[in-house]
Amino acid sequence: MKGPGKGVIAALLNRLSAMSPWAIRRNTQAVERLNASTMALRTELRDMRERLHQLSAHAADSQRHTQQLLEIYRRDLGERARFAALPHAKLRSDALVLQGRPALRMRVERRSVGQPFERPFSSWLGVTRCASSAPDIRALWERLLACEAGSGDVLRSLPSTVLDMPGAVVSRDATGMLRVSLRPQREGTTGMCAVPRFAYTFPARKLRNFGHWLLDCVPQVVAMSAVAPDAVFLLPAPLRGFHRSTLSLVGLAPRQMVEWDGAPVECGQLLVQESDGRMGGGRPLAALAEMRRLLARQEGTSNSRGRRIYVSRRDARNKRRWLSNEPAVEAVFRSRGFEILAMADHSLEEQVRIFRDARIVAGISGAGLADIVFSPPATHVVVLLSDSLIRWYADQVGQRSAWVEPEKATRGGLAALGDSPRFYVHLAAAFDQYCHCFLGGDEMPLDPLSGFLDDVLRQVDHA
Amino acid sequence: MNRLTSLADSRDRLRRELREVHHALQELAKQLVSVELQTQQLIALRMGDRDAADRMDGLEQVLDLNHLATHLRDAVRRADLIEAPVPHALITDVLPLDMYEAAIDAIPSRIFFTPRDGEQELPVPPTLAPLHSIATWMFLADAVKQVFVPMFIERFEEPVDRHLRALGPSIQELNEAGGRFVARGRIVLRQPGDVGRPGDGGPWEWLTLVLDLARAEDSEEFGSMLRTSAAARALPFCANTALVLFHSSAHEFVSIPATAPVATERYACEFRIGPDKKTRRILQQ
Numbered sequence: 001m002k003g004p005g006k007g008v009i010a011a012l013l014n015r016l017s018a019m020s021p022w023a024i025r026r027n028t029q030a031v032e033r034l035n036a037s038t039m040a041l042r043t044e045l046r047d048m049r050e051r052l053h054q055l056s057a058h059a060a061d062s063q064r065h066t067q068q069l070l071e072i073y074r075r076d077l078g079e080r081a082r083f084a085a086l087p088h089a090k091l092r093s094d095a096l097v098l099q100g101r102p103a104l105r106m107r108v109e110r111r112s113v114g115q116p117f118e119r120p121f122s123s124w125l126g127v128t129r130c131a132s133s134a135p136d137i138r139a140l141w142e143r144l145l146a147c148e149a150g151s152g153d154v155l156r157s158l159p160s161t162v163l164d165m166p167g168a169v170v171s172r173d174a175t176g177m178l179r180v181s182l183r184p185q186r187e188g189t190t191g192m193c194a195v196p197r198f199a200y201t202f203p204a205r206k207l208r209n210f211g212h213w214l215l216d217c218v219p220q221v222v223a224m225s226a227v228a229p230d231a232v233f234l235l236p237a238p239l240r241g242f243h244r245s246t247l248s249l250v251g252l253a254p255r256q257m258v259e260w261d262g263a264p265v266e267c268g269q270l271l272v273q274e275s276d277g278r279m280g281g282g283r284p285l286a287a288l289a290e291m292r293r294l295l296a297r298q299e300g301t302s303n304s305r306g307r308r309i310y311v312s313r314r315d316a317r318n319k320r321r322w323l324s325n326e327p328a329v330e331a332v333f334r335s336r337g338f339e340i341l342a343m344a345d346h347s348l349e350e351q352v353r354i355f356r357d358a359r360i361v362a363g364i365s366g367a368g369l370a371d372i373v374f375s376p377p378a379t380h381v382v383v384l385l386s387d388s389l390i391r392w393y394a395d396q397v398g399q400r401s402a403w404v405e406p407e408k409a410t411r412g413g414l415a416a417l418g419d420s421p422r423f424y425v426h427l428a429a430a431f432d433q434y435c436h437c438f439l440g441g442d443e444m445p446l447d448p449l450s451g452f453l454d455d456v457l458r459q460v461d462h463a
Numbered sequence: 464m465n466r467l468t469s470l471a472d473s474r475d476r477l478r479r480e481l482r483e484v485h486h487a488l489q490e491l492a493k494q495l496v497s498v499e500l501q502t503q504q505l506i507a508l509r510m511g512d513r514d515a516a517d518r519m520d521g522l523e524q525v526l527d528l529n530h531l532a533t534h535l536r537d538a539v540r541r542a543d544l545i546e547a548p549v550p551h552a553l554i555t556d557v558l559p560l561d562m563y564e565a566a567i568d569a570i571p572s573r574i575f576f577t578p579r580d581g582e583q584e585l586p587v588p589p590t591l592a593p594l595h596s597i598a599t600w601m602f603l604a605d606a607v608k609q610v611f612v613p614m615f616i617e618r619f620e621e622p623v624d625r626h627l628r629a630l631g632p633s634i635q636e637l638n639e640a641g642g643r644f645v646a647r648g649r650i651v652l653r654q655p656g657d658v659g660r661p662g663d664g665g666p667w668e669w670l671t672l673v674l675d676l677a678r679a680e681d682s683e684e685f686g687s688m689l690r691t692s693a694a695a696r697a698l699p700f701c702a703n704t705a706l707v708l709f710h711s712s713a714h715e716f717v718s719i720p721a722t723a724p725v726a727t728e729r730y731a732c733e734f735r736i737g738p739d740k741k742t743r744r745i746l747q748q
Contacts, residue, residue: 012467031467031470034470035469035470035473038470038473038474038477039473041477042473042476042477042480045477045480045481045484046480048484049480049483049484049487052484052487052488052491053487055491056487056490056491056494059491059494059495059498060494062498063494063497063498063501066498066501066502066505067501069501069505070501070504070505070508070591073505073508073591074590074591077508077590077591077592077593077594077597078590078597080515080594081588081594081597081598081601082601084519084594084598085598085601085602086522086523086526086598086602087526087527087528087602090601101519101520101523102516102519102520102522102523102598103516103517103519103520106515106516106519106594
């Protein structure tokens with residue numbers, strides 16, 4: 001509706017001017033009263049609108065809270081439905097079987113340990129050089145680098161997940177499959193057992209390798225300790241000296257390290273690591289980061305960070321000696337102030353100190369370099385690769401050779417290259433360390449190597 | 464004159480403010496409807512929790528994949544492949560009776576459905592519903608992928624091959640490509656006033672499975688219609704009966720007139736079946 005037009009008001013004024021003074025006063029008073037009541041109405045309306053806005057804000061809060069509750073239900077129901085699923089539980093590991101009635105399975109809880117891991121990659125890259133004369137190796141190398149460049153620039157991994165089960169019998173069958181049989185909790189059954197992932201789905205030969213142990217297995221124990229610091233860990237037998245010493249280093253007491261042959265064990269509470277969070281062929285970077293934080297807290301900071309270390313592979317088995325002229329290579333490094341060390345000659349405590357104190361760590365890709373996990377951020381890591389090492393990776397099946405078919409590799413992002421010849425480069429970047437890489441023939445060309453090393457040292461000095 | 468003009472202005476402002484109050488009231492009403500729905504959902508979920516353990520143990524006796532596979536093989540063998548109006552088969556007694564009853568029992572309350580194109584729908588398996596509903600439909604979704612799809616692809620080999628050849632590759636190439644399939648499922652709820660529309664499956668969703676979820680109280684009215692420009696076939700709404708057809712565009716649910724009894728409800732589950740991304744990529748090369 002429109003208000004009165006100018007004509008109407010003029011007509012009213014005409015009529016008013018024709019009125020007696022008494023009538024004018026009366027009409028004026030009526031208009032004033034109308035104005036006053038309109039003002040009062042407007043005030044009331046303003047109050048009402050204010051109240052409505054407040055109510056609306058309350059309703060929006062309620063809506064948000066109920067929505068949050070529904071989201072919690074959605075997550076919880078999804079988890080419980082997957083655990084209680086028929087005919088069997090849907091888990092994130094194919095090597096794990098949950099047995100028991102659905103009503104028991106739906107009591108399983110999945111715990112997430114740590115935070116998702118995301119770090120930029122290329123900003124940690126230093127000098128990269130290929131001096132191989134073999135055309136096939138140069139082609140493979142180019143393909144690998146192209147794959148890496150096309151895989152995004154972020155190193156990623158997920159938090160570990162641990163299944164928490166009240167009352168269970170755990171065993172490992174002949175195929176390595178972990179079987180968990182859930183039972184109604186019986187009185188008197190106590191004890192919390194923890195089964196890290198490597199206890200049921202890791203090749204025994206890799207358990208004997210220090211590098212795999214340190215980079216793949218120990219972080220799993222660290223992740224599980226975060227949710228069960230007092231649990232007894234069921235660990236694959238036999239436990240060697242370096243297994244025990246590294247586990248002690250991350251805080252496990254000797255009574256918590258139990259050698260396990262896979263025979264059924266009844267536990268009052270069982271924790272099984274379902275996933276260590278690694279993506280593609282990569283390492284469990286989130287758990288490794290947690291392990292580094294733990295070690296840094298224990299060790300404190302180093303006062304002498306000037307050492308230059310070359311990790312020799314003299315202690316490696318013959319078939320894994322990737323260079324034919326390692327003494328000459330060592331001489332190149334020695335001439336530039338590097339200490340030449342074989343890790344087999346040093347206790348774990350010494351290795352930790354050596355790597356913590358080093359400014360530059362160099363060596364041929366292999367288990368000896370795994371100790372960079374003990375090195376602080378901004379350490380420079382120099383990785384040497386040879387033709388036979390590249391060929392070995394290219395011949396492997398699965399993730400190790402994914403980069404040979406670039407289409408496969410780039411789909412998984414950088415994680416798909418996490419077990420390629422470049423894995424130490426990725427690992428160093430994940431640890432906020434600078435990484436330099438040199439690829440040469442099996443008889444490493446010494447002049448190009450010297451030039452590369454001088455360039456690296458210039459960068460280190462400049463930094 | 465000033466007083467009169469100011470009175471007119473006041474009246475206009477009053478009207479504007481009244482309109483704002485009216486608008487705020489409408490918004491508040493909408494919010495309250497949403498809170499009411501969410502609260503109803505929470506109550507239903509909480510109530511569902513109380514007997515979830517017993518229901519799940521009960522389902523273990525019923526949801527047996529091997530039993531289903533044997534039963535379905537017989538049911539599919541009994542069904543004829545009819546070419547017109549589009550290649551289709553009507554499979555009666557498709558699920559073992561106790562499994563069908565479990566599926567009916569696992570249809571979540573209508574408060575969990577969301578409106579879409581004049582129907583209400585819920586993905587299969589649902590993500591928000593009582594636990595036994597999610598578990599039952601999770602089982603059925605797995606069963607469709609593992610048991611139904613291989614049998615249907617075999618039964619519809621000829622039309623699939625024809626379709627593939629029109630695109631380029633043959634069914635032999637499909638098998639060589641690994642022939643992995645996906646099945647996208649939903650439960651559809653239709654009510655009075657809902658108008659049937661032709662299926663909107665994508666070109667790679669070759670087969671459509673429609674399983675009528677008729678309850679004891681449902682009549683055979685308001686089933687499905689198969690329609691092409693040349694011919695049509697009406698299908699009644701029948702318990703435990705599955706319609707499998709080549710592509711979804713020829714299928715539509717029959718409209719339920721707004722004058723139908725208010726309590727009329729028709730539930731059906733629908734799966735669109737086609738090659739997975741990897742198989743598609745290989746076939747397109």
